[in-house]
Amino acid sequence: MYNNAGVVSEKDWEKIIAINMVGLARRTYLALKYTENNPNGKEVIINISSTAGLRFVPTAHIYTAPKYAVVGFSHAIAAVAMNTNLELRINILCPATVKTDLLSSPNIPFWAVFTHSRRE
Numbered sequence: 001m002y003n004n005a006g007v008v009s010e011k012d013w014e015k016i017i018a019i020n021m022v023g024l025a026r027r028t029y030l031a032l033k034y035t036e037n038n039p040n041g042k043e044v045i046i047n048i049s050s051t052a053g054l055r056f057v058p059t060a061h062i063y064t065a066p067k068y069a070v071v072g073f074s075h076a077i078a079a080v081a082m083n084t085n086l087e088l089r090i091n092i093l094c095p096a097t098v099k100t101d102l103l104s105s106p107n108i109p110f111w112a113v114f115t116h117s118r119r120e
Contacts, residue, residue: 001027004024016062
């Protein structure tokens, strides 16, 4: 399963944190619940953060904060998973800036959400 949520705006900070971190955490917990109910399978959860989760972006502090949180959350969940009998691996991807409609189209409002949660 991979989890990706991203919204870029410095205006509505509560919505940005809710989408970029809380939404991803909810989907991760759903994946964990699925894994616990299917203990014989090998599972992988890929949480997508950003290079903003590794080094701060001074012009996008509200975007940066939840991306750091995704990295920390994923490390913590992985540590817990290692102490269970589940065959579960948690990966974190931190891509650099990617040219998407979210960044390049003036017609997409700042609150537009592009999320994916898919079981592979």
